[in-house]
Amino acid sequence: MKSIRVYAGILALGFLVIGAAAHAASVSGTVTDKTTGKPAAGDTVELLDVQAGMSAIVRATTNGSGHYTLNEPGSGPYLIRVTHQGAGYFIAAPQGGGQGDIPVYDVAAKVSGVFIEADVIEAETDPSGALKVDERYFVHNTSSPPTTQWSPKSFSIVLPPDAEVTDTAAQRPGGLPTSVKMDADGPKGHYSFDFPIQPDDNEKDTLFQIGYTLPYASGKYAFKASVTLPADNFAVLLPMSMTFKSDAGAAFRSVNEDPGVQTFLLKSASPGTAIAFTISGQGQIPRQSQGDNSAGAQDNGGQSAGSQPGGGIGAPINTPDPLSKYKWWILSGLALLLAAAAAFLLRRPQEALAGVPATAALPPAVHPANVSPAAPAAPAVGSLDLLGVLKEELFALESEKIAGTLSAPEYAEQKAALEVVLKRALKKK
Numbered sequence: 001m002k003s004i005r006v007y008a009g010i011l012a013l014g015f016l017v018i019g020a021a022a023h024a025a026s027v028s029g030t031v032t033d034k035t036t037g038k039p040a041a042g043d044t045v046e047l048l049d050v051q052a053g054m055s056a057i058v059r060a061t062t063n064g065s066g067h068y069t070l071n072e073p074g075s076g077p078y079l080i081r082v083t084h085q086g087a088g089y090f091i092a093a094p095q096g097g098g099q100g101d102i103p104v105y106d107v108a109a110k111v112s113g114v115f116i117e118a119d120v121i122e123a124e125t126d127p128s129g130a131l132k133v134d135e136r137y138f139v140h141n142t143s144s145p146p147t148t149q150w151s152p153k154s155f156s157i158v159l160p161p162d163a164e165v166t167d168t169a170a171q172r173p174g175g176l177p178t179s180v181k182m183d184a185d186g187p188k189g190h191y192s193f194d195f196p197i198q199p200d201d202n203e204k205d206t207l208f209q210i211g212y213t214l215p216y217a218s219g220k221y222a223f224k225a226s227v228t229l230p231a232d233n234f235a236v237l238l239p240m241s242m243t244f245k246s247d248a249g250a251a252f253r254s255v256n257e258d259p260g261v262q263t264f265l266l267k268s269a270s271p272g273t274a275i276a277f278t279i280s281g282q283g284q285i286p287r288q289s290q291g292d293n294s295a296g297a298q299d300n301g302g303q304s305a306g307s308q309p310g311g312g313i314g315a316p317i318n319t320p321d322p323l324s325k326y327k328w329w330i331l332s333g334l335a336l337l338l339a340a341a342a343a344f345l346l347r348r349p350q351e352a353l354a355g356v357p358a359t360a361a362l363p364p365a366v367h368p369a370n371v372s373p374a375a376p377a378a379p380a381v382g383s384l385d386l387l388g389v390l391k392e393e394l395f396a397l398e399s400e401k402i403a404g405t406l407s408a409p410e411y412a413e414q415k416a417a418l419e420v421v422l423k424r425a426l427k428k429k
Contacts, residue, residue: 025071025072025095025096025097025098026069026070026071026072026097027047027069027070027071027072027080027093027094027097027098027099027100028067028068028069028070028099028100029067029068029080029099029100029101029102030062030065030066030067030068030101030102031043031045031062031066031067031068031082031084031101031102031103031104032066032101032102032103032104033066033084033104033105033106034103034104034105034145034146034199035105035106035145035146035147036106036145037145038066039062039064039065039066039067040062040066040082040084040104041062041063041064041065041066042061042062043061043062043066043082043083043084043104044059044060044061044082044083045059045060045061045062045068045070045080045081045082045102046058046059046060046080046081046083047059047070047072047078047079047080047093048078048079048080048081049076049078050076050077050078050079051077054079056081057073058070058071058072058073062082070093070100072093072097075095075096076093076095077092077093077095078092078093079091079092079093080092080093080100080102082102082104084104084105084106084107085106085107086107087104087105087107087148087150087196089102089103089104089105105146105147105148105198105199106145106147106148107147107148107150107196108147108148108149108150109149109150109151110149110151111141111143111147111148111149112143113140113141113142113143113144114139114140114141114142114143114149114197114229115139115140115142115229115230115231115232116137116138116139116140116227116229116230116231116232116269117138117139117140117205117231117232117233118136118137118138118231118232118233118234118235119135119136119137119138119225119227119231119233119234119235119269120135120136120137120138120233120235120236120237121133121134121135121223121225121235121236121237122134122135122136122237122285123236123237123238123242123279124238124239124242124283124284124285125216125242125282125283125284126213126284129216129217129219129282130213130214130215130216131213131214131215131216131221131279132211132213133163133211133212133213133214134209134210134211135157135159135209135210135211135212136207136208136209136210137155137157137207137208137209138205138206138207139155139197139205139206139207139208139229140200140205140206141197141198141199141200141205141206142199142200143199146199147199148196148197148198148199149196149197150195150196150197151194152183152192152194153185153192153193153194154192154193154194154195154196154197155192155193155195155197155206155208155228156185156190156191156192156193156228157190157191157192157193157208157210157228158189158190158191158225158226158227158228159189159190159191159210159212160189160212160214160223160224160225161187161188161189162214162215163189163212163213163214164212164213164214165182165191165210165211165212166211166212166213167179167209167210167211168180168181168182168193168208168209168210168211169207169208169209169210170193170195170206170207170208170209171206171207171208171209172196172198172206173198173199173200173201173204173205173206174201174204177207177209180193180194180195181193181194182210193208195208219280219281219282220278220279220280221278221279221280222276222277222278223275223276223277223278223279224274224275224276225274225275225276225277226271226272226273226274226275227269227270227271227275228271229271230268230269230270230271231268231269232267232268233265233266233267233269234265234266234267234269234275235255235263235264235265235266236252236263236264236277236279237261237262237263237264237285238261238262238264238279238283238285239260239261239262239281239283239284239285239286240259240260240261240262240283241281241282241283242262242279242280242281242282242283243279243280243281244262244264244277244278244279245277245278245279245280246264246266246276246277247276247277247278249276250266250275250276250277251266251267252264252265252266252277253265253266260285260286261285261286264277
């Protein structure tokens with residue numbers, strides 16, 4: 001009888017070992033320095049537990065060939081972080097183990113080839129009559145060799161001195177918007193971002209987004225804007241019910257691409273030069289119209305317009321004008337939902353990363369891990385998982401629509417269903 005119990009114990013222990021082995025998985029890969037084209041030797045590689053405050057649970061160091069191996073103790077989800085020259089670069093750890101190659105870049109405070117492709121101001125009035133502005137900067141890094149521009153003042157901007165900032169966000173190439181900190185930098189209205197401007201990922205660049213309000217009791221506001229880097233395009237978007245007037249010397253031209261929105265475009269804005277214009281009136285921008293008009297649009301060749309320079313919103317402005325390819329994202333109501341979800345997800349885990357440079361190049365599924373340390377605590381794990389899944393599905397849905405692989409009826413049906421679930425999930429936060 002005693003021997004039976006011993007054998008039973010051994011058998012149970014064997015099942016435990018087998019079960020543990022089934023859950024444990026090995027992730028290995030190579031870290032390559034894209035600036036030098038060589039393996040990144042001596043870099044620290046860490047496995048971060050997303051559900052445990054982004055704590056590092058396994059560490060390794062790349063060898064002379066840039067190779068590393070990490071053992072996942074469970075099913076995750078996990079991130080893999082590589083620290084290169086003080087900057088962190090992230091990928092999602094392959095579930096169940098597998099290959100995890102990671103590109104990194106050398107870091108410099110200033111690099112050549114960084115410029116603004118488009119500075120877009122979207123202005124409207126809110127129900128209280130205040131002037132609400134969302135300003136977005138699409139910033140390219142075409143440095144050669146490719147180098148990340150990163151410092152406490154990676155990107156500087158100038159807002160109106162009386163602007164009251166309501167929210168700030170940034171987005172790495174290929175990622176999703178996530179809330180970040182913006183620091184005062186000199187005279188009133190001058191700010192800087194401690195956020196990396198990584199080399200472009202094909203046509204994907206870095207996005208900075210600022211929301212602010214301006215005094216508007218008189219129903220009129222005179223802007224004296226400026227850019228801190230050369231800007232290919234400076235654009236102002238307004239509801240049809242509002243009025244735009246440019247001052248002498250600002251060569252804006254009207255671009256009529258959308259029946260519900262006025263677009264005024266200035267080409268080749270120079271740093272330090274005042275860009276003066278006045279807006280007046282009341283109104284709101286109809287965001288949903290752009291998404292509805294773009295779905296299923298076809299060009300003359302039968303290809304989806306979403307895959308063309310116009311991004312599914314019609315003919316480009318003076319092709320290859322970049323404003324067209326960004327306009328759909330600027331006006332899409334779904335993009336706002338995605339930004340809200342991204343800013344909300346994984347806020348608490350960032351506290352565990354305090355003091356670590358915010359230079360992660362996260363894929364869309366995990367990019368929101370880099371958020372302001374001052375953000376509120378994260379939701380329960382169940383809500384975190386739900387929002388993460390929804391965010392990934394929304395992003396995938398938009399990607400399929402732009403690529404033309406999803407029909408207009410399918411897109412509309414799936415989008416409506418996902419939006420309902422996402423809104424309900426966000427209300428429960």
